[in-house]
Amino acid sequence: ETFFREGEVKDGRCPNPECRKPVRWIEEENYFFRLSAYGDRLLKYIEEHPDFLGPEFRKNEVVSFIKAGLRDTCITRDAYGWGIPVPGDPSQVIYVWFDALLNYLTVAGYLQNEDEFAQIWPADLQLMAKDIFVRFHSTLWPAMLMGLGVELPKKVFAHGFWTIEGEKISKSKGNAISPIKLAEEIAAMSGADVDIAVDAIRYFILREVTFGLDGDFSVSGLIGRFNADLANDLGNLLNRTLPLLHNYREGIIPTPGPVSHDAQEIINLVTSTGAEVAEYLDKLQFGDALAAIWTVIGRANKYMEDQAPWKLAKDEACAAELNTVLYTVLETVRSVAILISPFMPSAAEAIWEQLGIDSPLTEAKWEDAGSWGGLLPGTQTHAPRPIFPRIDTKRRAEAPAAEKEKKMEQKAEEAPQYLTFDDxxxxxxxxxxxxxxxxxxxxxxxxxxxxxxxxxxxxxxxxxxxxxxxxxxxxxxxxxxxxxxxxxxxxxxxxxxxxxxxxxxxxxxxxxxxxxxxxxxxxx
The missing domain is CATH 2.40.50.140 (Nucleic acid-binding proteins)
Incomplete structure (x- = not known):
């Protein structure tokens, strides 16, 4: 529940436009946290630590909220037989939000295991929804830490909300989507493994909308990204190159020949992208990070088209050139596997496994993505298998008709059963x-x-x-x-x-x- 002052309630209803339930007057004697004393300290801290709050427009909301004047916060409620008692006053229990924020410290070992706490705290990043960002996590929470003399998190960031095809996700509307069921549906439509379909959903969510903003989800949009970005771009790069390697080099990674100008461009791009992606990740710019990775993928696909290794294979005099093309593309794929691993771990593992690399992907360092030559000549690759098979949109178009028929049958079974007067x-x-x-x-x-x-x-x-x-x-x-x-x-x-x-x-x-x-x- 929330307490409102008289001036905040206009018509006897909750001022939150998403609630609007009737409110009732109560009187209680409670304890307060003197939040009003921390306004200047908070503003100074935010100014001196420009990366503390994000995204930027949310930080501006916090600054405006503080400048408007902070009010002391009621942190207890009358005890009704439940809640965490206030030490020394059994008539009061701790307000849920005051307790919830302190739990961040509790689970990190505060006042219980100082060695563990020193290793964990301060948090590098705290994520929360936009509706609890300004009032609680960016104002009350840092003020509480200041009061305790505990270091503040390095970054506090608010994420946005998702709608479903323009509508708010709601139980009453019945438009909520189960991610697991959606992954199973994508797997069934494409023939991909379910864990790969989960990766595809993760990719869509992080690529489609700038992290921190609201986004609109649609299955058609997901399928579009799946076919274009994952099947056509990433999947195509591996699916075209590995079969050529198995056809012309028995699946063994060759020693590259002389490096052409075009190959050197690929090398330069690959060796610089890891640092670029890391910088985007530090800023939580996930969409930009993925865009940078897909620039590498797109450039490698164009390199394949331009070099036409299937033509080079027909001329023995071009053997060294063919080796360079095959190695350049597959070494690029190795780097891409590392770069996408934070976003799509299962897909990255599948790529790594097909490349035949002995050491597990989990042992690869981020710097390895930008270190050219990690794919050792002589490595025996595994038989190619499409990781992201294209979704047959025709088959998908048939699915709603079958689903509609199923719902009609279900509706008939659920026809209202009338009560007789005797009953x-x-x-x-x-x-x-x-x-x-x-x-x-x-x-x-x-x-x-x-x-x-x-x-x-x-x-x-x-x-x-x-x-x-x-x-x-x-x-x-x-x-x-x-x-x-x-x-x-x-x-x-x-x-x-x-x-x-x-x-x-x-x-x-x-x-x-x-x-x-x-x-x-x-x-x-």
Whole structure:
């Protein structure tokens, strides 16, 4: 929950445009963190450490937020039987966000294992969603660390949100996509391994949108990237060269002949790209890093076209030149495997394995990507197998029709089953009067009620309405109770009945008679 001041609430509803649920007034005595004392220190730190917050436009939001004036932050709540107690004051529990931020230190060993903490902290990078960046992670969190005298993270960065074909991802809309199921679908359509399909999704997400901005996801966009970038560009480079190597050199990496001008251009590009990509990664510019790698791939593909090794193989006098072309392209592929490994680990491993390199890819150093000659002549490569087979768009076009037919069949099976009047009469509805109400320990949504339904003894009923009703406002209230519901235990508490409530904009509103009636009166 969140506390708002009176001036922030205009119409009795949460000012967050994505929430807009009704708010209710409460009064509590709580502890506060004097956040207002840290405004100048935060601004000075941000100015002196220009890379501390990112992306840049989010940093500007933080600076504006601080300059507008920081308010002291309420860091405890009244204890209702759950939450982390405030030391020395059992009437209070720690506010969830204050506790959540401190967990970063706890898991790093703060005040528990100082040696471990010194190795882990300060964090090189903390990532979080844009909606919890300004107020919590870029203002409250660094101020808390300043108060503790603990070094701040080196970088705090906000990522954006994804939409699905222009719409917000929502359970109610049913448009959420399971990444695993999507990978399985891509694998089925292409013939690629599932882990390769997972890599393809990772590639799309990191390449399609500048990291830190919002992005729109579409399966058609993913397939377009899969076929163009992965199958045509990267896959084609390996798929064209390895078969030639097996046809003309028995799959063995040859000793290159004299280096031509074009080959030297490739070498120069490869040896400089590793450092360029590393710089982009340090700045979290993943799309730019991948673009730089694909520049190498595109240049190598053009080199293949220009040199036409399939023609060189027909002339024995061009044997040395053929060796140079085959080696240049496959050595480029080796470098590319290292460069893509942070983004597509499974694909990189598959490439490494096909090249026949004995040492595992995990032992390769980043600098190896820019060190020409790592692919040793005499290495026996493995039989070529497409890593990124093209997705047959025709086959994909047929899939929605089959899926639509399946959904229609499912819809027919799920046709509404009407209740007969005789069945309805079996439900016993009575007016009840709430005598007592209290929270269920350890359950923030449940209240334990004692309800008079006109029987010798009042009933105990557990209701999930603690978010909308306080115990005090329920006592004496008349409600409608399902009286012949089988008893059930909820969080270890027996419940004998259920209250009827309407659901309006996500809020439960209890049904009550419009005049006082005796408890136990039958509802018809």
């Amino acid at each position: 309805f009469k079996k439900t016993e509805l009575k007016v009840g009067k709430i005598l007592t109400a209290e929270r269920v320990p350890g359950a923030d949504k449940l209240l334990k009620l004692t309800v008079d339904v006109g029987e010798e003894e009042p009933r105990q009923v557990v209701a999930g309405i603690a978010q909308w009703y306080s115990p005090d406002e329920l006592v004496g209230k008349q409600v409608v109770v399902v009286a012949n519901l089988a008893p059930a235990k909820i969080r270890g508490v027996e419940s004998r009945g259920m209250l009827l409530a309407a659901d309006t904009e996500g809020r439960a509103v209890l049904l009550t008679p419009d005049a006082d009636v005796a408890p136990g009166a039958e509802v018809r």
